[in-house]
Amino acid sequence: MLVQESLERAHKDEFNAVVTINGFAQKQAQELSSKGVEPFPFAVKDVIYTKGIRTTMGSRLFQDFVPSFDATVVATLKRAGGVLIGKTNTHELASGATTTSSIFGPTKNPLDASRIAGGSSGGSAAAVSSGIVEFALGTDTAGSVRIPAALCGVYGLKPTNGLLSNKGVFPLAPTFDTVGFISSNLNWLKRLKKLLPAFSKLSSTPRKPKIAVPSWVYWWDKAPASYSKTVEEVVLSFEKLLDARSIEWSKVEMPLAEALVWSRFGAIRYAEATHVHLERKQRWSECFPDVRRLLERGLTVLATEYLDALFARKRVYSEFKRVITQFDVLATPTVSIPAPKIEEVLGNEDGDVRSVLTHNTVYASYIGVPALSIPTLKVEGLPVGVQLIADKFDELKLLEIASLF
Template sequence: MAYEYETVSTLSAKFRDGTTTAVRESAAARQAARESGPVFITIAEDDSAATTSDERLQAGTPRSVLEGIPVAIKDVIDTAGMYTTMGSNLFTDNIPDEDATIVKQLREAGANIIGKTNTHEFSYGIRGDASAYGVVPNPHDDSRVAGGSSSGSAAAVARGIVPVAVGTDTAGSIRVPAALCGAVGFKPTFDLLSTDGIFPLAKSFDTTGFLGTSVRDISLTLDALGLEGFSPTSDHADDLVLRRLQGNPALPAELPDEDEIQTIPDVIDAPDIFHPSFDGSTADFRTLFNTIRSREAYVLHKPYLASESTRRQYQPLTLERLDGDADSTDEEAEYALARIQEISERYLEEFADVDILLTPTVPIDAPPRDEEPGEGSEVLVSLSVVWNVLGWPALTIPYWNPGDPLPKSVQVIGKPGRDADVLRAGQHLEDLLAKQNQILSAS
């Protein structure tokens, strides 16, 4: 299914030259949100922010490149005066008094919050198929799931409703739905962006991030928030050393020049050279992650689970998972955290000579909606959860194979604090993939 897209760059340019206005784009985005079914839970009615943006734009005093840009917010993130439901009947009437820190930052940059996107209940699921507000369909095949837990944010971007949306990522909850829906998704280094005002799933891994129409949009957004080093650049990032990890294979290589790219395998396929740091198995990572996630989620929800009246408000899948977490212990979680610290140090040593890693984001296409809720969840996070455990930044970039309506994706990973390098490499790779599409279209 074809959608029309505006990027942060193109919209910002149109605002500056008077081709369109923030009020007009806000109205269009909110109307598209209303027509998107369960993609949005709440749509903003107050358009005063867009009006103020137009006044600043006309005066030549925009706050940033985000001035007037429509942005959507995952509905586990507090928005003052706007419902924040966590995708649950437990919080149907919850209206926060204050914005989450990330929302404050966006508003201060001039962004226009147009609504709250659907989410897997309490962010506790990777398929996005358990929400009190319905299942978000995949934008390219509505018989399939959009992925989760940031399902609505991914679909809102992939449908062209907004160029940028905020999500959260605990095991892949930005990158997996981005991959399944065909959006760019970025999970920064753990703690780069504040999680204040965001309902947690597992505080040891919860990460605030963005979904966007392009890698450049993500970079522009981070730059607009005042983070240093994220201004988009035309540099090809050829000085970054890359390795491809897919099971055992890994290959030290320079990122190829645009003139050398012919097909996607030129970028992500390579001779199989074993690297001892990555043995192809993520089972240990998932075990450590599940131990900590289970304990932290259960402790948070325990007060709500004590009452039958509140238990009935949960979606069945969420309740089943939380009940299964009841046997978790603090001692097990503390041991797992200590093991992660040891593993993290070893990985930094083993990959000391590598700047960028490439993997697929997910090993399968978007699963059918009519499967059992939660079916295939372990497979969907098998290539993403590793980087939550390690706290490394990871970026998902979509691409399409000829004749296939469903997107595929590449995951670009860097070491902690090297977020800008990840986005530089990602922008270069995105350019290469765009060139391949031109080659395929002309052939």
């Protein structure tokens, strides 16, 4: 895609995906071309620093903030020929799964503008899904790349925690935060091996994969009553998809994960997010109600609960290692429900919809392993995605196996 074409589409954005356009993009593309470098357009979530371009975190607290430097990942892409088209909408402080609480207003899903795009990287997913760019940066703490990618019908990759530098990425919960990538096609994600030095060191040996479906996917009896039937429908549709593709799979019991992940993840996420914003506590009243409630929730986490949650990660990862030695990847639906209507979500962003959207994505975040959402599963005519989870630094294996879907 040409930079000029991407810019024209950004100016015509109907989904509130791009919130700030880079006025120098065309000039930067011309400068690259004059040096014999083929420029490519990309967009960046509005919590990732971009030198000289407003970076608001979707919040009144930072609405006038202009970074003096590029985030490491942005600078690396620019050196490879990337031209920043603009900044994409985010749920305030990257603290939500819907991208409806933002100073710019909700981002709409390009597949159905009455529905949410997911979050918190909803603007990036909508920008890719609507064709503004083929490739965009997001961040992922509890599923913030994978959830919107799934709901908008595109690819979303969460790398291994620590693989990429988070310098210049505004934190939510540093233990879990990582830069992530959203793209309209798998080949673009495979280009990361050439574009990013960290990916160039990774390797994979293609073979017919063995796939494990973890027991924690079958959770509809524990889901909120209003969503239980849909959660079950999504899982059964997922099983049918695996069978239809003649993929070898087995259900695997993971009792430690079931007992620990969803009861411990929040202690780390809430405590760390609150700590990040503690110095601004006197301004929390300016945040959207759902974000403010989550910040206040972190104040109630005990030190013993936080430490217990950190130590439990090691036990959960050990269980994962025992499983992954027998299989290549875990596979799940990315999300448990299709995209809800925006009007159903407003005012309830931190309620049941949040726990249902994040249920399948927090596992990989909790133990720090890579995960990829593939736009290959639909329910009720709307995408929910298939999520593949691999061991640390096995990103290329995910991309190879994804081609089977």
